[in-house]
Amino acid sequence: MKFRYSESKNAKLQKERGIGFEEIIEAIQNGNVFQTEHPNPAKYPNQKIAHVELKGTIYVVPYVSEPDGTFFLKTLYPSRKAAKKYTKAHTSYFINFFAL
Secondary structure (H helix, E strand, O other): OOEEOOHHHHHHHHHHHOOOHHHHHHHHHOOOEEEEEOOOOOOOOOEEEEEEEEOOEEEEEEEEEOOOOOEEEOOOEEOHHHHHHOOHHHHHHOEOHHHO
8 A cells, every 4th residue: 555645744734733644654554544535525526535543533634546546645634523423432434444
C-alpha cells in the first residue's frame, strides 16, 4: 500500500495540529480505519473519507485513490462529531484499509 501527501501540508499540520500524515499512515496500516463516501460528492467527486482512530479521537482524512493504487492524503482534522458516532466500542466500523 502506497501513500502520498504534500510535504508542506504535512509540516503545516504538524505545526498547527500536532499530528502529521506519518502517524495517520501508521494507524491506517494498523487497521484503525474505515472509509465513507465524501459528504459532498458533487464538489469532490473523486474523494473518499478515511476515519482514523488515533490518540483517543477520530481524525477525518480526505483522500484520492490514484490510478496506480496510491492513496493521496489531502488533509486531516480531528472530528468530535465522528468521535461520537464512531468509537472503538463500535468496532464493526473499523475495517482493514486493504479492503477499501
